[in-house]
Amino acid sequence: MNMAEEKNTKKGGDRMSKILYGFYVLCLLSFFVIAARIIGIMAGYEPDNRIARFFRPNSRREVLVPTRGRIFDRNGRLLAASTPMYQVTMDCTVLKDRFAAETKDGKGKKDEAEWREKARRLSEGLSRIFKDKTADEYYRQIIRNREEGKMYMKVGHQINYDTLQMIKALPLFNEGQFKGGMRVEAKDTRQYPYGSLARRTIGYVKDNSNSNGNNHIGLEGRYDYVLHGTEGVEYLRLTDNRQTIRDYDSTYTPAKDGDDIRTTLDIDIQDIADNAIRSVVKDNYKKVEGATCVVMDVETGAIRAMVNLSRNAADTSDHELYEQFNYAISTSGEPGSVFKTTTLMSLLEDGKIGLHDSIPTNHGHVPGFSDDAHIWDYERENHTNRISVLHGYEISSNYVFRYLAYRYYGERPKKMIEKLYNYKLGEKYDFDLEGFSSPKIPSPESPSWSGTDLGSVAIGYAVQVTPLHLVTFYNAIANKGRMMKPYLVETVEKDGKVVSKKGPSVLNGQICSRATADTLTKAMMRVTEEGTGKRMLGSSLCTVAGKTGTARIAQGGSGYSDKQGRIQYQGTFVGFFPAEAPKYTCIVTMYSRPGTGILYGGTMPAMAFRKIVDGIIAMDSSNGKVIHRSSAMPSMTAGTAKPAQKGIIRDVRGLGVMDAVYLLENEGYKVTYRGTGHVKVQSPQAGSKAAPGTTVTLTLE
Amino acid sequence: MAEGRRGLKGILSNVLRSILQGNFLQRIHADKVFPQIIYIFLLAWLAIFLNIQIEKTMAKVEKNKEKLEETEIHHAQKTVEYVSLGRLSTVKELLEEKGSEVGIPDKPAARIDK
Numbered sequence: 059m060n061m062a063e064e065k066n067t068k069k070g071g072d073r074m075s076k077i078l079y080g081f082y083v084l085c086l087l088s089f090f091v092i093a094a095r096i097i098g099i100m101a102g103y104e105p106d107n108r109i110a111r112f113f114r115p116n117s118r119r120e121v122l123v124p125t126r127g128r129i130f131d132r133n134g135r136l137l138a139a140s141t142p143m144y145q146v147t148m149d150c151t152v153l154k155d156r157f158a159a160e161t162k163d164g165k166g167k168k169d170e171a172e173w174r175e176k177a178r179r180l181s182e183g184l185s186r187i188f189k190d191k192t193a194d195e196y197y198r199q200i201i202r203n204r205e206e207g208k209m210y211m212k213v214g215h216q217i218n219y220d221t222l223q224m225i226k227a228l229p230l231f232n233e234g235q236f237k238g239g240m241r242v243e244a245k246d247t248r249q250y251p252y253g254s255l256a257r258r259t260i261g262y263v264k265d266n267s268n269s270n271g272n273n274h275i276g277l278e279g280r281y282d283y284v285l286h287g288t289e290g291v292e293y294l295r296l297t298d299n300r301q302t303i304r305d306y307d308s309t310y311t312p313a314k315d316g317d318d319i320r321t322t323l324d325i326d327i328q329d330i331a332d333n334a335i336r337s338v339v340k341d342n343y344k345k346v347e348g349a350t351c352v353v354m355d356v357e358t359g360a361i362r363a364m365v366n367l368s369r370n371a372a373d374t375s376d377h378e379l380y381e382q383f384n385y386a387i388s389t390s391g392e393p394g395s396v397f398k399t400t401t402l403m404s405l406l407e408d409g410k411i412g413l414h415d416s417i418p419t420n421h422g423h424v425p426g427f428s429d430d431a432h433i434w435d436y437e438r439e440n441h442t443n444r445i446s447v448l449h450g451y452e453i454s455s456n457y458v459f460r461y462l463a464y465r466y467y468g469e470r471p472k473k474m475i476e477k478l479y480n481y482k483l484g485e486k487y488d489f490d491l492e493g494f495s496s497p498k499i500p501s502p503e504s505p506s507w508s509g510t511d512l513g514s515v516a517i518g519y520a521v522q523v524t525p526l527h528l529v530t531f532y533n534a535i536a537n538k539g540r541m542m543k544p545y546l547v548e549t550v551e552k553d554g555k556v557v558s559k560k561g562p563s564v565l566n567g568q569i570c571s572r573a574t575a576d577t578l579t580k581a582m583m584r585v586t587e588e589g590t591g592k593r594m595l596g597s598s599l600c601t602v603a604g605k606t607g608t609a610r611i612a613q614g615g616s617g618y619s620d621k622q623g624r625i626q627y628q629g630t631f632v633g634f635f636p637a638e639a640p641k642y643t644c645i646v647t648m649y650s651r652p653g654t655g656i657l658y659g660g661t662m663p664a665m666a667f668r669k670i671v672d673g674i675i676a677m678d679s680s681n682g683k684v685i686h687r688s689s690a691m692p693s694m695t696a697g698t699a700k701p702a703q704k705g706i707i708r709d710v711r712g713l714g715v716m717d718a719v720y721l722l723e724n725e726g727y728k729v730t731y732r733g734t735g736h737v738k739v740q741s742p743q744a745g746s747k748a749a750p751g752t753t754v755t756l757t758l759e
Numbered sequence: 760m761a762e763g764r765r766g767l768k769g770i771l772s773n774v775l776r777s778i779l780q781g782n783f784l785q786r787i788h789a790d791k792v793f794p795q796i797i798y799i800f801l802l803a804w805l806a807i808f809l810n811i812q813i814e815k816t817m818a819k820v821e822k823n824k825e826k827l828e829e830t831e832i833h834h835a836q837k838t839v840e841y842v843s844l845g846r847l848s849t850v851k852e853l854l855e856e857k858g859s860e861v862g863i864p865d866k867p868a869a870r871i872d873k
Binding site: 079082083086135136139140141142218219220249251252253255297298299301302303304306325326329330333599672673675676677678679680681682683684685686687708709712713 | 781839867869
């Protein structure tokens with residue numbers, strides 16, 4: 059290489075190294091500046107909090123709400139579950155100020171007009187979905203709120219998740235909160251798939267944070283500690299991208315969801331009982347104020363149904379019945395003639411009498427009491443002055459039981475009263491619901507005990523018991539003397555696995571002997587075959603052993619009449635079925651409106667009882683006839699599907715494909731289908747005219 | 760002592776001079792460990808990068824949690840709707856609406872003895 063080239067190379071090399079050196083010095087200076095700045099910040103720089111909060115990792119504490127446990131019936135059918143409901147609100151002033159500020163070329167006005175046009179289309183959608191206002195009304199409300207600067211407008215009512223998705227797809231709302239103004243507030247609510255069935259028994263919790271007796275109703279309230287679960291805690295922070303994530307450096311406690319409860323209720327029996335009472339009361343709405351029914355499993359004491367229906371006391375024009383007050387456990391009243399069974403049991407157990415023993419009729423007169431008109435009729439019809447204990451029970455004669463009570467317990471009334479405690483009729487035992495009323499039984503040792511109290515107790519007055527006490531007592535008779543404790547909760551479960559078992563328990567192993575129980579069953583069967591229950595229960599689907607009862611309801615200090623002189627009654631029918639091998643015990647009690655006349659236990663309550671018996675027996679094929687191999691088949695009439703009008707295609711939407719195809723082909727049409735599930739769309743449409751042979755296409759979903 | 764200070768002063772001035780000249784690393788014979796220095800920078804970059812990716816994934820997890828929650832809500836609501844159709848009275852009404860003669864039994868079914 060010659061000298062000139064060498065010089066050039068050296069010069070080029072020098073320039074390059076100078077450039078590189080210059081770049082290096084620049085980096086070095088930057089390093090010193092940055093280092094000095096970092097040291098300065100660390101040493102004592104205090105940034106403005108209004109700005110700094112955007113740069114600090116924003117960790118906030120979030121409480122994790124547990125999912126409330128579900129409630130099931132005995133067969134695992136869902137009675138109560140938690141799902142959120144949503145309330146949509148709208149900020150009508152979104153972008154209003156921005157549009158107002160954009161004055162160049164009228165852009166702001168144009169954008170505002172566009173926004174209002176979308177609001178109009180939104181209004182049409184809202185009107186179509188909520189059906190509470192017209193589209194115009196919605197639009198006027200939105201525009202008025204926008205002009206008045208109102209940032210909160212409630213839209214419609216609470217909606218479920220599916221409806222929320224439909225709302226979110228509407229014009230304007232599909233642009234989000236900051237352009238469309240849509241806001242959503244989620245609220246956890248309890249859903250009850252079976253509507254009003256057993257609502258009072260299932261219950262609710264008004265205010266979870268404040269647990270007192272008035273807030274916690276039914277099973278939801280009593281078992282809130284099981285259903286509620288435990289809250290969790292997590293800390294959240296913002297990432298550099300302004301997204302929220304969990305702060306893994308902080309404490310995290312997961313929420314523990316509530317446990318599930320499997321009740322003893324059978325929702326089909328509940329439905330049967332509910333419908334039975336409603337159908338009987340429906341035509342007698344002027345007479346009946348409320349009614350209750352309890353169906354109990356004989357062997358275990360499990361409550362299969364508990365119905366409590368009452369009218370809206372605030373609105374006398376409302377004829378509907380609502381599950382709002384638990385009569386079955388909270389109404390402690392004089393039971394009337396159904397209590398005679400306790401007197402009869404005591405007499406039989408003590409060996410004082412037999413069913414066929416007879417006593418003098420004495421024209422129905424017991425000193426201290428009004429005469430019994432039933433005995434006058436008996437004496438006149440039978441031309442005799444003696445009556446058997448059985449017949450006295452059949453016709454529910456007050457005279458017979460007062461006579462027997464005084465004859466055998468007059469010297470020692472305490473013995474008869476003690477028997478009642480033995481039958482647990484004087485005890486408020488532990489039960490699965492709050493509000494179980496205390497019964498009242500007078501004591502011969504009390505200063506208020508009078509000479510007529512024994513006679514009153516014998517026929518179900520001067521004592522106060524709840525319908526639950528009564529059905530438990532009768533259940534013990536059905537169970538051959540073994541008194542089972544009524545209960546509503548079978549197990550507590552978590553994700554299908556049993557956590558704890560509640561199950562049956564015994565209140566009293568033997569309130570009477572089997573022989574006494576059998577004797578009482580016979581007597582009660584006579585009531586339904588020949589006595590006061592014959593009219594309603596004589597031809598039920600199975601034999602019933604029961605007792606009617608009619609009693610006036612005491613009105614506190616004013617005796618049996620209210621201030622207007624009106625009397626209120628309670629009519630009861632209680633019994634068990636099938637009488638030979640009892641499976642269920644049931645009580646139906648109805649309460650009359652004041653001043654509407656006597657509500658006899660042998661009328662509406664017995665009618666409702668009969669419907670319940672028939673409904674339960676009909677549902678269970680184990681009660682059906684058995685066709686043996688050598689038997690002849692029973693004759694059956696073929697049922698025919700309701701024929702469609704000739705030449706008009708019937709509506710098969712909602713049916714399964716097998717049913718839809720069967721119906722249409724029966725009418726001569728050809729059927730093709732696509733998809734799976736139930737018929738969603740049919741073509742030609744229902745109601746169209748079409749000749750046989752036409753192809754009907756079904757779309758299943 | 761003065762020599763010590765001069766030594767310290769000398770070291771510092773040498774360091775400063777070599778930094779300005781751009782051959783500091785060479786003077787401390789750091790060129791032998793230059794790949795390790797680069798490796799450390801690479802690790803630091805990787806740690807920051809992975810941290811960012813983790814945060815992105817965690818953000819996705821939170822979004823997926825919301826989607827899962829929505830699916831669970833949807834499932835729960837559908838379950839409630841489905842169960843409500845199983846009510847005896849509701850089935851009876853639906854059958855009547857469809858014009859069916861099938862209804863709730865009014866007597867128990869006969870059983871064939873096997």
